[in-house]
Amino acid sequence: MNFKDKPDTHFKSVDKLDKKEAAEQIDALREGINHHDYLYYVKGSPEISDKVYDKLFNRLEELEAAFPDLQTEDSPTRRVGAEPVSKLKKVTHKAPLFSLQATLEKEDIDSFLTTAQHKAGKDSVQCVLEPKFDGLSVEVVYKNGHFDYGSTRGTGEEGEDISHNLKTIRALPMELQHKDETPASLAIRGEVFMPKDGFMALNKRRIERGETAFSNPRNAAAGIMRQLESRHVADKPLDIIFYEILATEGAQPATHQEVLKQLSRWGLKTCDLNQSASTLKKIEQYHHRLAEERDDLDYEIDGIVIKLDDHDLRNAMGTRDRSPRWALAWKFPPREEITTVEDIVVQVGRTGILTPVALLQPVDIGGVTVSRATLHNEDEVHRKDIRVGDRVRIMRAGDVIPEVDERVKTPGKKRAQEFHMPDRCPVCNAEVTREGAYYVCTAGLACAAQLRGRIQHYAARSAMNIDHLGEQTANQLVERQMVSNLADLYTLAVDDLKSLEGFAETSAKQLHDAIQEAREPRLDRFLFALGLHHVGRRVARQLAEQFHTLDNLMKADQSQIEDIPGIGTETAMETEHFFRDPANRDVIKRMQEQGLKVHPMPRPEKKPLEGKTFVFTGSLENFTRDEAKEQVEMLGARATSSVSNSTDFVVVGSDPGSKRDEAENIGVECIDEKDFEKLINKHGKPAGG
Template sequence: MDFKRNPDTHFKGIDKLGKKEATEEIRALREGINYHDHLYYVKDSPKISDAVYDKLFQRLQDLEEAFPDLKTGDSPTVRVGAEPVSQLKKIKHKVPLLSLQASLDEKNIESFLKTACKKANSQSVKYVLEPKFDGLSVEVIYEKGRFKYGTTRGNGEVGEDISHNLKTIHALPLSLQHRDDAPATLAVRGEVFMPRDGFMALNKRRVERDEEPFANPRNAAAGLMRQYKSRQVAGKPLSLFFYEILALDGEQPPNHQEVLDQLSRWGLKTSPLNESAFSLKQIENYHRKLAEHRDHLDYEIDGIVIKVDDHSLREALGTRDRNPRWAIAWKFEPRKEVTQVEDIAVQVGRTGILTPVALLQPVDVGGVTVSRATLHNEGEVQRKDIRVGDRVRIIRAGDVIPEVEERVKQRGRKRGKIFKMPKRCPVCNSKVVREGAYHLCTAGLSCAAQLSGHIQHYAARDAMDIDHLGEKAADQLVRREMVHNLADLYALDTNDLKSLDGFAERSATQLYVAIQGAKKPRLDRFLFALGIPRVGRKVAKQLAGEFRSLEKLADASEGEIAKISGIGSEVAAATANFFADDNNREVLERMRKSGVRVQSMPRRGKQPLKGKTFVFSGGLDKMTRDEAKERVEALGARTTSSISGETDYLVVGEDPGSKLDEAEEKGVKRLDKKEFLKLLGNS
């Protein structure tokens, strides 16, 4: 039974099949469908019609329904979506997923090449050139040639399990080709992306359904990959390219070109634009060629990646803390276009910062229709002298966020009025104050424009850590006027939450329990959660450590706050103004009446590590790096991210980076995990 070359779609009745016959047909169907998936999604050269493919797929679904014990986790039918997961689990990567040093400056590329040649003691080094994809970086694990799981990059050391969504992407093989030669365990790195035509079609549907369109293909791909329900992802226009073997049982190929060849042999899609080079001139030609053709590709790229081919030379070059020394990204100049400013609106952000936004005649900027662009602040508008009616050049900053780069002069045309920021908030009519370059709405927790963002920030992992309270839920709570301030969150019941789109009995109960469970926060987390202007996590810790209770901080004067070491006058003013506002005090009192009890910070004990500076490298078994930093900071120490002459200790965990070498060069004492825990115990 062969469904590869000339598939026969005249099938025997399922009721006439025995289990042995069904097992053989299911095996052949899976093999045939995987073969045609590879031709269509990876090789771009289909051999059968869509109608024939659909018949094969439907037959497989029917057989697996009739013989459910024969369905397996790597069957092509899993691509239609599975049961939703309750959360995205955290998984540690096989090896750290490093980020790339990126540059727009050709001089930095020359310097990179010189370093590689010097280390190789050669005038010429072979490089592999690849497009720099603008997508979502993922790690994919195969065991015995079968897909095991896949994760996001996360923080480089730990990612989120998105296996259920990756399985829906047809370009991802659930079983490797030539599986008999595959290592027992294989970890590969790739980039999930959304093709441009699929992105435009998806956004059109979202606009038709009165939903917020995705800003760009990268955001669309990342948003879909982090969905709990894979049925919402199945069928969406997603694909991926693979470009690195991270780890495997056995020997790595000796160079990167052979890695790419091996990935292709296993059926893992690699970019057809990859090339080799031996000189700066060849690299310049490749960079120019891709820059000229990027708008004709069906996916977004924002530069090229230059990689040393020889793995032994890579090992000699080593890595920095966050990126390898054997690879660099040479970015393209951002796309620029010219259009007209129809109006200048003022947007109120989560923290109350007012931002002028140019409303534009829609313009295509690198395949993306842009109808608005940020002007940052009043000073920026005046410096660039932007007025309503002006012609302006739009740039996608970082190749993503549209902003007005400059005004295009028009001779003989009368210009509009000079722009000025409003004195009252355009949303709640509260007073607007200026702090440095920015203008702020003083309403704080009671400004409707800030509320959805306040809720999302309040619920964030580093703040109150309220699961299931994301952007969609927050927007609905505000839009339906179910929540007018943060205190209203604690008055919601499961029936209220069940009325939200996308919520059922179980998810509503989970969110209710999560909200009610967030009633005893530690002071520093609560201060950060409130979204006080200029009070980030570090400042929140400083304030909490100094005042220890919410009541003492709320009653403190601006002068008392400013006395704290490291707290500037702007932070002190923003904090004092926040707690002096009657509306904010009313919200905090209502939260107290709802049962919110902010936990005072514990008294500082002895500080035996005062004056010591710690740096961490690698993972620790018994605690996260942030927890380890908190432990030593509580004992009086200071933590930094880089080795310097002031560093006293380098704590070395699993898979340490280049800091280990730097510590040895500078004579910094190193502590392994056991020694570090002993130091904490003794302190």
């Protein structure tokens, strides 16, 4: 049987095969599938249709199910669906995985060549030039031509075993070609990376679901490859390139060019941009060419790697503690804050508001890699006339949230169509309605994105303060349909939580205990934790002080709420609607049945810092920013984000921004964290609630 060339997909019924016939067909199918994986994922030139490939794969699965004793670990069917590992084991590398010394200066390249020429006693030395992939460096080990295991670079001497996840990457062969020519043991080095189009698609899905986007493809690849369950990796767009033999039984090739040829002969993917050079001029031309072409490549590179070709010369050059002397990385200058809008996607927040987000070609802004930026709302997109494919200038508003500042005009370039918000929610497909400048999903907690967001917000430190309940855990609780509303959190058992990825007996018990301990909040904390539209911490405190108990607030009408100074009609209307909604009342009732007891808010008294205004800048050691604001607000003061003549105190932490200088220029008092603590303690530090 030959499934390599024009494979026949008309198969005899499995129950009519004896074991010998099944074994022969299984071997032939594995060989054929591996061959077509190589053509598709390594060579990029498939010879059969997806439909034919699926028939071959499904037939192999059917045979292995019927003859389970013929299953093998290196079968193509074992790439996905493997049992999750309990943790990532430590692995000692066959040989050190050195990091590369890097430079931005041409003079350092000249010095590198001069040193190598002197050591070789020649006027020129041959180098191999390669793109510097911005990915995850890995060691992959083969035994007798079969995949054995793979690990992360880690410390360079020791890494983590990620074999279960590497198997899901189709470009990585489970069996080498010409395996009769392979050494008994072979350790090679490669780079796992995420192609740009796959990265953009992944971030689009994450943003639409209300999850945090990955900042760049390298972080995405590194985070995904350390998952404990390969089923969460198998559908991710990962690829791998190989570029070095680390260790082998028997003789190594004499040059790096021969190594690359040998890797390719074994069916391992190498980079088609590699080339040789022996002069600084040729190296500079290569560096310049790739710097210009990097935006058009389907993967991220941040420079080039220059390696001596001759292995004897490499040995003569030797190594430093953590890097070889025979190789050097010449990095590209960081991209400026002007970049390209690759896509505009719509994110669904916990309150149902749809926000357009620009997915960007990653760009460095003040030392931070930015790959997404808010576009606020449809009106803002139209006002700035931002479209997919535009060049834009990015700014970080308040040094935190990246946003698109303006479009950079590119004369002569054809532009994409104007952006419009969707009519249906991108997560749950419910109807979308417009409320003022915003579009809102009408599904409420039936929308998975809103539910995930509400769980995260409910558990936040400034809300119910439930440790260990972050974004990833909230996602799993919703995806596995373990939580359909906030009341379900209190019904989760330790065994339920143990089934989540990343949890074992101890961590599951810790989360369970943290949820159970979050049963007696003060009213203002509980109101903020519920995540009502327009109800932040300040409004939650106003509501709690006015109505004192949860029962009183749930009975209040719009006019009573609107009578509170500073609360507008829209907030009052939204609050009344929330507590009159039968579904919300039912969730609160179920929470109370599970032991939730909301403590009344203390009656407001004259507060010692009433009328004072605080601004915080820099990082505080003993408070988060929200905690510091809560302290002053509980004492009657306001916390604002900008310095003005009405500011009374600017609290200065470590690494402060420009706000300290602004305060000093207009004569506003600046105090450090120690003085801030003395001030709030003097007036009676309020309970955290």
